[in-house]
Amino acid sequence: MTFDEQRLRAIVAIADSGSLGRAADQVNMSQPALSRMIHDMELRLGRQLFERHSKGMTPTIAGDILLRFARQLTFDMQQAREALVELDGLRGSRVRVGAIASAIYATVAEAISALLIAAPQVSVEVFEAADGELTEALAERRIDLMIGSEGLVYEGIRPLGPCGEGDHFTVCCNRATARLLPEKPQLADVLQQRWVMLNKGRTPRHYFDGLIAQAGAAMPEIAIETNSIAAQIALLQTTGLLGWLPWPVVRDQIAADSLVALNIPALTLPRHFCIYRRSNGYLSRAAELFLEKLGVGGASPIQEA
Structure with missing residues (x-):
């Protein structure tokens, strides 16, 4: 079976929202059309991808396996588009930052302000959560960088260095x-x-x-x-x-x-803050500029792993 981006995005949207209705809004489809798409995928694969229950939908074991690849592939597609956009400059470039609340007050807000002054064409998304949620979001490619407590260990992410005074x-x-x-x-x-x-x-x-x-x-x-x-x-x-x-x-x-x-x-x-990125993958120019405004290293620590 061939997986196109729309099908992959649909799988991620349903898993993240837990709801066919909310997922349909995210992927710009009607709910019946999305339901038919998932049903067709399940028939073609010969496996149930989601359990349906009164409160929504949750991935089955097969769905979880496919979901990991769907996240990777949809993220890579988006990264490829952003990398091509950056050939023409920073317009349309985006950085998604996750941080614990204290770090937002202490250092992140100021760095974002400096970034937008230096590069007003860049857009920024900020996700506030606890350390555990942030490490998961980073590993799952829902954010590009995270600022959390020092000393966190999580598969697929690595520290870039200290951030601010803590x-x-x-x-x-x-x-x-x-x-x-x-x-x-x-x-x-x-x-x-x-x-x-x-x-x-x-x-x-x-x-x-x-x-x-x-x-x-x-x-x-x-x-x-x-x-x-x-x-x-x-x-x-x-x-x-x-x-x-x-x-x-x-x-x-x-x-x-x-x-x-x-x-x-x-x-x-x-408590000391540290900034983290994924162990592998492309880091956008917007993300690099954000790191500069945080005062974290130069180009060498953030090259492709």
Whole structure:
């Protein structure tokens, strides 16, 4: 069976969206036409590619195998088009950047601003997520570069070097909650309070749990878990809970006095940022320019692997 780009893009769209309707919008097809295309592919291949259920569609084992190749091939096709476009200059060139929230505040936003001033014809896509989601997005070719925590190891990606000055995590709460604590609170004081934290499995939560274990203390009561930095900030401002967040993310709220940073040395964790790319593949001129604005190396570290 011959696979054209439309069929490959359809497979990726259905897998990513989990919905035939949303996927149809992404590939500019009607839902019935997309359904017929997938059904025809399954008949020709003699294998079911997707399981249909009430909440949408998920790839089967055969679908997962085909999906890996579909991602690679559609990405290579797009990269080829962009490389040809760049023969005529940067107009139409694009860079897709993934970063953790703290890095966006600390260094990425400024670098993007500098890039757009130097090359206004370049377009930029920004994807904010946790380290784990970013490494997957980079390996799956959904982004071109990622800025995350230093020391990440993931198959198919490699570090290019440090990025910016990093940040540190700090305990914070609203002003009313801070008044209820001792003037100079200690670790034991804050661990007696209720907290809002990122979900288990997220990198910051892993760091926090490790610091508590390192201190030989018991975990505090986690009243609320969330996957959202914005939700944590809003809840800290409006409840009596404590939180643990990167300094660049909360510095504006602290400056405005809607949040207070508590000096708890055992829970003050420095973190360094690193920029990563895929181990192999083409890196666009727009991506190279973005790296220059970040101050990451010259041409040699980002050549074709």
